[in-house]
Amino acid sequence: MSVQSHIAELERRHAALDTELSRELQRPATDPTRIAELKRKKLVLKDQITRLRGDSTVH
Template identity: 70%
Template sequence: MSVQSHLQELQRRHAALESEIHRELTSPASDPLKVAEMKRRKLVLKDQIARLRGENTLH
C-alpha cells in the first residue's frame, strides 16, 4: 500500500468516526463512555495522519 493510499484510508476512517460520534451525541440515549472511546480512536487516527503527512513531505 502506498503512503498516499494509506493516508486516504486513514482520512476515510477519521471522517467515518466523526459521523459516528455526531450520531451518538445527537442520540437521546447517548453513551458518554462510547463517545469518549470513539474520540480517542479518532485522535489516534489524526496523529497517524499527521505523522504520515510529515513523512511524506520529507521525501
C-alpha cells in the same frame, strides 16, 4: 500501498468515526464512555495522518 493511499484510508476511517460520533451525540441517552472512545480513536487516526504527512514530505 503508497503513503498517499494509506493517508486516504486513514482519512476515510476518521470521517466514518466523525459520523458515528455525531449520531451518538444526537441520541437521547448518550453513552459518555462510547463518546470518549470514539473521540480517542479519532485522535489516534489524526495523529497517524499528521505523522505520515510529515514523513512523506521528507522522502
